[in-house]
Amino acid sequence: MVWFSQFIRIENAMPTHAQEIHLIQRPAGAPSAALFALKETPLPKLQSGQILVENLYLSVDPYMRECMDEEWELGAPLEGRSVGRVIDAGDSGLDVGQLVFHREGWRSHAIVPAAEARILKEYSGVSASAFLSLLGGTGLTAYVALTRIAKLQAGEDLFVSAAAGGVGSAVAQFARLMGARRLIGSTSSADKARYLTETLAYDAAINYREQDLAQALAGAAPDGFDIYIDNVGGKHLEVAIRSIREHGRIAWVGAVGQYNNPEQAELPRNLYDIVGKSLRLEGFLVRNYRQLQDELESFAVPQLQSGRLQAQETLAHGLENMPQAFVDMLTGRSQGKMIIKL
Structure with missing residues (x-):
């Protein structure tokens, strides 16, 4: 096999250094690529139970913006x-060449405790990058939102904010396969609105930067809708509460609209309508649903192999381009899931 011969070669010339992206300054408002720096650092020797992984694909996610404020250390991976x-299994019991998922991102190589690496199945016709999009946290978020939080039933109508992003593109495709009737999405440009209707088969697309959101949603869904998948918060949530049908369900995934300035975030003024309309609003963290990974793969892999599902990905190439790709994702310059290919 080609990859096996490559790893024989790699073992004979094991890397001694890794390239890493470090955060060197915290943002004040919207971040820029200048807040990051590319560093080369020596790789320590493996300790017992550790493996050395050559990273192939790295995920770029909205939650990382919040990590920049406090969680991430400055000057560190x-x-x-x-x-x-x-590429080096040490005494872990894993095999050289195995495909693994882990959370030591933003770097070319990572030393990972074998217990913290998840061995991935390799499916015919499915790219490894799918484990960061439709088969990864992005796809699992969409799957949980639809099946566990909103509990979508065939024939129901949905409204989705940030609909051209990774979660929004997964929601649209999953919902169609689950029997949704009408899909309405909001996005931030005319090009992305066309992407929603022409590629993702949304029935209606709202460009909230050029249209009045409330009026456009009322026009697209004059009789309301059953489910709202919220990736934005703020004004979008307020308008959705106003338009959703009685006994509707809201799955709150994220609030990308307020990550840069949470103190100045626009909050919904009609939360009490949740009582008046007997709505259910529930937020969730996908990490609390990892036990559904096999269920997600059983649902999605056959559809990927048949072509009924398409992993909607924007691939940026090279670790050095990851900071700009991260900024582009936050500012809406990507479609689908943003991924770095090394």
Whole structure:
């Protein structure tokens, strides 16, 4: 096999250094690529139970913006979802060449405790990058939102904010396969609105930067809708509460609209309508649903192999381009899931 011969070669010339992206300054408002720096650091020797992974794909996610404020250390490697190949298994019991998922992102190589690496199945016709999009945290978020939080039933109508992003693109495709009737999405540009209707088969797309959100949603869904998948918060949530049908369900995934300035975030003024309309609003963290990974793969892999599902990904190439890709994702310059290919 080609990859096996490559890893024989790699073992004979094991890397001694890794390239890493470090955060060197905390943001004040919207971040820029200048807040990050590319560093080269020596790789320590493996300790018992550790493996050395050559990263293949790195995930770029909205939650990382919040990590920049306090969670991430300055001048240190950063956390992030990653898919890579084991190039040194040490005494871990894993095999060289195995495909693994781990969270030592923003770097070319990572030393990972074997207990913290998840061995990935390799499916015919499915790219390894899918484990960061439709088969990864992005796809699992969409799957949980639809099946466990909103509990979508065939024939129901949905409204989705940030609909051209990773979660929004997964929601649209999953919902269609689950029998949703009408899909309405909001996004931030005319190009992305076309992407929603032409590629993702949304029935209606709202460009909230050029249209009045409330009026456009009322026009697209004059009789309301049953489910709202919220990736934005703020004004979007307020308008959705106003338009959703009685006994509707809201799955709150994120609030990307307020990550840069949470103190100045626009809050919904009609939360009491949740009582008046007997709505259910529930937020969740996908990490609390990891036990559904096999269920997600059983649902999605056959559809990926048949072509009924398409992993909507924007691939940026090279670790050095990851900071700009992160900024582009936050500012809406990507479609689908943003991923770095190394």
